[in-house]
Amino acid sequence: MPRFRAKPSSFIAPATVALVTALLIAIPFERSNGDTSGVISFLVSFLTFVAIYAIFTLGLNVQWGYSGVFNFGVLGFFMLGAYTAAIVTKEPASGSFTDYIGGFGGDLNLLPWLSSEQWLPHLVGLAAAAGVAGLVALLLSVTALRLRDDYLAIATIGVAEVLRRVVIEETWLVNGTRGLTGIPRPLGGLVGSTDYKYLLLAICGGFLVLTYFLIERAIRSPWGRVLMALREDEMATEASGKNVFAFKMQSFVMGAAIMGAGGAIYAYASSSLTPEVFTHFFATFLFWAMLILGGSGNNRGAIVGAYVLWGFWTITLQFQSYDLPDLLQTRMPYIRELVLGGLIVAVLLLRPAGLLPQRRQVSIWVERQLRRRPAAPAGSPTEGASSNR
Amino acid sequence: MSVDSTVVLETRELVTGYGELEILHGVSVSVCSGEMVAVIGPNGAGKSTLLKGIFGLLPVQSGAVLLGGADVTGKPPDRLVQNGLSYVPQVENVFPSLTIQENLEMGAFIRRNGVRERIDEVFRLFPDLAKRKGENTGKLSGGQRQMLALARGLMLDPKILLLDEPSAGLSPKLVSAIFERINVVNKAGTAVLLVEQNAREALSLCRRGYVLAMGRNRLEGEASNLLNNEEVGRLYLGA
Amino acid sequence: MILLFLIWAVIDRRDAVVIGVVEGSILALGAVGLTLVYGVLKFAHFAHGDSMMLSAYCAFLLLSGVVSGSRPGVDAEVLPITVSDLPGATTEVWKFSFGYGLLVAMALSALVTSGILVVLDRLVYRRLRQRKSGIVIFSIASLGLAIAIRSLVLMVWGPTPRKYTTTVRENIDLPFDITILADQLFILAAAITVTVLAYILLFRTKLGKAMRAMADNPELALISGIRTELVIALTWALAGGLVAVAGVLLALQAQLDPQLGFVLLLPLFAAAILGGVGNPQGAFFGGMIVGIVQAVVVTFDFLSPGYKFSVAFVILILILLIRPRGLFGARL
Numbered sequence: 001m002p003r004f005r006a007k008p009s010s011f012i013a014p015a016t017v018a019l020v021t022a023l024l025i026a027i028p029f030e031r032s033n034g035d036t037s038g039v040i041s042f043l044v045s046f047l048t049f050v051a052i053y054a055i056f057t058l059g060l061n062v063q064w065g066y067s068g069v070f071n072f073g074v075l076g077f078f079m080l081g082a083y084t085a086a087i088v089t090k091e092p093a094s095g096s097f098t099d100y101i102g103g104f105g106g107d108l109n110l111l112p113w114l115s116s117e118q119w120l121p122h123l124v125g126l127a128a129a130a131g132v133a134g135l136v137a138l139l140l141s142v143t144a145l146r147l148r149d150d151y152l153a154i155a156t157i158g159v160a161e162v163l164r165r166v167v168i169e170e171t172w173l174v175n176g177t178r179g180l181t182g183i184p185r186p187l188g189g190l191v192g193s194t195d196y197k198y199l200l201l202a203i204c205g206g207f208l209v210l211t212y213f214l215i216e217r218a219i220r221s222p223w224g225r226v227l228m229a230l231r232e233d234e235m236a237t238e239a240s241g242k243n244v245f246a247f248k249m250q251s252f253v254m255g256a257a258i259m260g261a262g263g264a265i266y267a268y269a270s271s272s273l274t275p276e277v278f279t280h281f282f283a284t285f286l287f288w289a290m291l292i293l294g295g296s297g298n299n300r301g302a303i304v305g306a307y308v309l310w311g312f313w314t315i316t317l318q319f320q321s322y323d324l325p326d327l328l329q330t331r332m333p334y335i336r337e338l339v340l341g342g343l344i345v346a347v348l349l350l351r352p353a354g355l356l357p358q359r360r361q362v363s364i365w366v367e368r369q370l371r372r373r374p375a376a377p378a379g380s381p382t383e384g385a386s387s388n389r
Numbered sequence: 390m391s392v393d394s395t396v397v398l399e400t401r402e403l404v405t406g407y408g409e410l411e412i413l414h415g416v417s418v419s420v421c422s423g424e425m426v427a428v429i430g431p432n433g434a435g436k437s438t439l440l441k442g443i444f445g446l447l448p449v450q451s452g453a454v455l456l457g458g459a460d461v462t463g464k465p466p467d468r469l470v471q472n473g474l475s476y477v478p479q480v481e482n483v484f485p486s487l488t489i490q491e492n493l494e495m496g497a498f499i500r501r502n503g504v505r506e507r508i509d510e511v512f513r514l515f516p517d518l519a520k521r522k523g524e525n526t527g528k529l530s531g532g533q534r535q536m537l538a539l540a541r542g543l544m545l546d547p548k549i550l551l552l553d554e555p556s557a558g559l560s561p562k563l564v565s566a567i568f569e570r571i572n573v574v575n576k577a578g579t580a581v582l583l584v585e586q587n588a589r590e591a592l593s594l595c596r597r598g599y600v601l602a603m604g605r606n607r608l609e610g611e612a613s614n615l616l617n618n619e620e621v622g623r624l625y626l627g628a
Numbered sequence: 629m630i631l632l633f634l635i636w637a638v639i640d641r642r643d644a645v646v647i648g649v650v651e652g653s654i655l656a657l658g659a660v661g662l663t664l665v666y667g668v669l670k671f672a673h674f675a676h677g678d679s680m681m682l683s684a685y686c687a688f689l690l691l692s693g694v695v696s697g698s699r700p701g702v703d704a705e706v707l708p709i710t711v712s713d714l715p716g717a718t719t720e721v722w723k724f725s726f727g728y729g730l731l732v733a734m735a736l737s738a739l740v741t742s743g744i745l746v747v748l749d750r751l752v753y754r755r756l757r758q759r760k761s762g763i764v765i766f767s768i769a770s771l772g773l774a775i776a777i778r779s780l781v782l783m784v785w786g787p788t789p790r791k792y793t794t795t796v797r798e799n800i801d802l803p804f805d806i807t808i809l810a811d812q813l814f815i816l817a818a819a820i821t822v823t824v825l826a827y828i829l830l831f832r833t834k835l836g837k838a839m840r841a842m843a844d845n846p847e848l849a850l851i852s853g854i855r856t857e858l859v860i861a862l863t864w865a866l867a868g869g870l871v872a873v874a875g876v877l878l879a880l881q882a883q884l885d886p887q888l889g890f891v892l893l894l895p896l897f898a899a900a901i902l903g904g905v906g907n908p909q910g911a912f913f914g915g916m917i918v919g920i921v922q923a924v925v926v927t928f929d930f931l932s933p934g935y936k937f938s939v940a941f942v943i944l945i946l947i948l949l950i951r952p953r954g955l956f957g958a959r960l
C-alpha cells in the first residue's frame with residue numbers, strides 16, 4: 001500500500017473543486033450572455049446528475065473501495081436498475097412501435113387517498129431495481145467471486161455486455177433500440193413543470209444523502225471494519241477466522257443493489273431510456289474514473305470525484321459550442337475520452353490515493369487488528385451484517 | 390574440508406520483516422569459506438526470513454549483509470547470483486511447468502556458455518534426475534523435487550549455498566540421501582548455510598551452528614557443543 | 629462435451645465451422661499474447677483488444693498513409709511515403725485481394741506495436757511494479773489505457789469502418805466440399821505460421837523458457853538470477869507482435885472498426901481462461917474453440933447474430949463454474 005503524504009498536497013482537492021465550480025458558473029454565464037436564470041437551471045440539472053452519478057460511485061466504493069471487489073460491469077447493474085424501475089412505473093405497453101413487459105404503474109396506486117400514484121410506483125420500482133441488481137450480483141458472486149479478483153472483473157464486463165445485447169436484440173422485452181419514453185416522474189403532479197427541476201434535484205440529492213449515511217453507518221459497524229481489514233490484507237483477515245468470501249459477497253451484492261437503485265433514480269430523472277446511452281465507457285468507466293480520482297475507500301471522495309469529473313465533462317461539452325477549428329471541433333468527444341483515460345492512469349501513478357485519501361483512523365484500526373493477528377476483532381460480524389439489511 | 394577463516398558471508402544485526410511487520414530484530418551470522426553452518430530454531434523463529442533478507446527479497450530496515458567482504462545489503466538477487474550466492478527456498482522451489490532440464494537451464498540463466506557441460510556435471514550428482522530430464526517437473530515426487538531444487542541452486546557453481554529446510558516433509562531415507570548430497574557439495578568446496586528443522590542431523594553434519602528464537606540469535610557455537618548443550622537438547626532435539 | 633459439440637458441428641454446420649476456424653485462429657493469436665502477459669505479469673490486461681485494433685490501424689496507416697481530415701468523412705494523407713509505394717506492393721498475389729505490401733505493413737506494425745507496449749510498460753506498469761501495487765491496480769490502469777487507445781484511434785481515423793483493399797474477394801474450393809475465401813486461407817496460414825514461431829520462441833529459446841519460468845513462479849525466477857525486467861519487456865514485445873498479426877488478419881477478415889477492441893475483449897479472455905491462464909498452448913486451443921463455437925452458435929435460428937460475442941461470455945461462465953483452472957491447466 002502506498003503511503004500518502006497528507007500535508008503538502010492537501011490543497012489540491014479544494015483547488016480542483018474550486019476551479020471546476022468557477023468554470024461551471026463562468027462558462028454558461030458567458031454563453032448565455034449573463035442570463036442568470038439560464039445559469040441556475042444549468043447548474044440545477046448539472047447537480048442533479050452529479051447526485052445520481054455519485055450514487056453509482058458510492059456503490060462502487062462499497063465494492064472496490066471498501067472490500068477490494070473488482071466490478072468492471074457497473075453498466076450491467078445500472079441498466080438492470082434503470083429498466084426495472086421503468087417497466088414497474090410505466091403503464092402497460094400500447095400502440096404500435098412500443099413493446100415491453102410489465103407496466104404496473106396503474107396497479108400500484110394502492111393508497112389513492114395519499115395520491116400514491118405520485119410516489120408509490122416509484123418506491124416499488126426503486127426496491128425492485130435494487131433487488132434485481134442485487135440478485136444478479138449474488139448469482140455472479142457464486143460463479144466468479146470465489147476465484148480470482150480479476151475473474152470477477154471479466155465476468156462483470158461480460159454480464160454488462162450480454163445485458164446490453166439482450167436489451168437491443170429482444171425488442172419485446174424493453175422495446176429494443178427504440179427505447180422507453182415517458183417514464184412517470186416521481187411527485188411529478190405536485191409542482192409545475194418549470195419548477196420540477198428543483199424538486200428533482202431535491203429527490204436525487206436526498207437519495208444520495210440517504211445512501212451516504214447508510215453506507216457510513218455500515219462501514220462503521222463491526223461488519224464494515226472487517227471489510228476494511230479485508231481490503232488491507234485478505235490473507236491476514238482470513239487467518240483471523242473470518243469468512244472472507246461471505247464478506248466480499250455481501251459487499252458486492254450491497255454495492256450492486258445501490259447501483260440498481262441509482263439506475264432507478266436515473267430512469268426517473270431522465271424519464272426516457274435508450275440502449276445507446278449505456279456504453280461501457282459512460283456507464284462503467286466514467287464511474288471508475290470518478291472513484292479513483294476522488295479517492296477510493298472514502299465516501300466523500302467518491303462524491304467529490306463525481307462532482308469534479310462530471311464538471312469536467314460538462315465544461316468540455318460547453319467548449320464545443322465555441323467556435324473552434326474544425327480539426328478540434330469534430331474530435332472533442334474523443335479528446336475528452338482520451339483525457340479521461342489518461343487521467344485515470346495519471347492518478348494511479350501520481351496520486352494513487354486520489355483527491356481525498358482514505359481516512360487514516362480506519363487504517364490504524366486495521367493495523368492494530370493485523371498486529372494481534374489471530375485475535376478476533378471486537379463484535380460479532382454476522383450481527384453487523386444483518387443490521388445492514 | 391577446505392575451511393579457512395575468511396568470512397564469505399555475514400549478516401550484521403540484520404533487521405527485516407514483511408511490510409511493517411518486523412520479524413528479525415537484529416540477527417548476526419557468518420559463514421567462512423568452504424564451511425557448512427546450520428541455523429536451527431523453532432517454527433516461526435525467522436529462519437526463512439533470514440535467508441530472504443540475505444537474498445534481497447525483503448526490505449532491510451537496518452543492519453548489513455556482506456558477501457565476500459563487500460556490502461550487498463538490499464542488492465537485487467541477480468547481482469547476488471553473479472557474486473556466487475545461491476538460494477534454494479523452502480517451498481515452491483522448482484518451476485512446475487518446465488521440464489527438469491529446463492529448470493536447470495533457468496538456474497544458469499546468467500551463464501553465457503558451458504551451460505550444457507554444467508548440466509551434465511550436476512546430473513552426475515543426481516543420476517535420478519538425469520533419467521527423467523525431459524519430463525515435466527509437476528509430476529515429480531517430493532524427494533525428487535527437493536533434489537531438483539538443490540540441483541538448480543548448484544547450476545552456477547556458487548561459492549555459498551543458502552538452503553532452506555531441504556529435508557522438510559521427506560521420509561527418513563530421503564532425508565539422509567539429500568544430506569549426503571549436500572555433504573558432497575560442501576566437500577567440493579561450496580560453503581553452505583543450512584536452515585533445518587531436523588536439528589540433530591543438521592548439527593551432526595555441520596561444523597558450527599546458530600540457534601534462532603523469536604527473531605534473535607539465541608545460541609551459537611561449535612556444532613558438537615550445541616548438540617551437547619542441555620537447552621538445545623531439551624528444546625530442539627527432543628532429548 | 630466440447631468435443632461432441634465440435635464433431636456435430638463439423639458434420640452439420642460445415643461452413644460455419646470453417647469461418648469459426650478462421651476467426652478462431654485470429655483469436656488464438658490474440659489469446660496467446662494475452663495469456664503470456666497474464667502469466668508473466670499476473671494481471672488481466674484489459675487493453676489487449678484495443679492494442680489489437682490499434683495495430684490494425686497502424687498497418688492501415690503504413691499501407692495508405694491515410695488519416696481522417698479536418699472534417700469527418702474527408703480523408704487526408706499524412707505519410708510522404710507508404711508501403712504501397714514499394715514497386716508492385718499492391719499487385720494482387722495469387723487469388724488474394726492484396727499484394728505483398730500487406731505483409732510488409734503487418735511486419736512493420738508488429739514492430740511498432742511491440743515498441744508501444746514495451747514503452748507503456750516502462751511508463752506505467754513498471755512504476756506500479758516498483759510500488760508493489762496490487763494486480764487490480766494494474767488492470768484498472770490497463771483499462772484506462774484501453775480507453776485512451778480507442779479514443780486516439782477515433783481521433784485519428786474517425787468512427788467509420790475502413791478496409792485495407794476494396795477488391796473483390798475470390799473463393800477457392802477445397803476438398804470435402806469446402807469453399808473458402810482465398811483471403812481466409814491466407815489468414816489461417818499466417819496464423820499458424822506465427823503460432824509456430826511463437827512456439828519455437830517459447831519452448832526452444834532461453835528467453836522464451838525464462839518467460840514460462842516467470843509465469844510459473846516469478847519469485848523463483850528472480851532468485852535464479854533471471855533478469856526479470858528483460859523478460860517482461862520481451863513478453864510485451866512478443867504480445868505486441870502477436871496482437872499486430874492478429875489485428876491485421878482480423879481487419880482482413882472483417883474490417884477496421886474502432887469498437888473492435890472492446891468487442892474482442894470477452895472472446896480473448898474466454899479463450900485465455902478456457903485454455904488455462906499462463907498456458908500458451910491452452911490459449912491457442914481456447915481461441916480455436918471460442919471461434920468455432922461463436923460461429924456455429926449464430927447459425928442457430930433462435931439466436932440473433934447480435935449475440936455472437938455474448939457466446940464467449942457464456943463459455944467463460946461455464947468454464948469458471950466447471951473448471952476454473954481451464955481445460956488445459958492454469959499456470960497461475
Ligand SMILES: Nc1ncnc2c1ncn2[C@@H]1O[C@H](COP(=O)(O)OP(=O)(O)OP(=O)(O)O)[C@@H](O)[C@H]1O
Pocket residue numbers: 407410412430431432433434435436437438439479586
Ligand atoms: N509473507 C509473510 N507475511 C507476513 N508474515 C510472515 C510472512 N512469512 C512469514 N511471516 C511471519 O514471520 C515469522 C517468521 O517466519 P519464518 O518463515 O521466517 O519462520 P521459520 O523460522 O522459517 O519457520 P518454519 O520452521 O516454519 O519454516 C512468522 O511469525 C510468520 O508468521
Ligand SMILES: [Mg+2]
Pocket residue numbers: 436437438479553554
Ligand atoms: Mg521456514
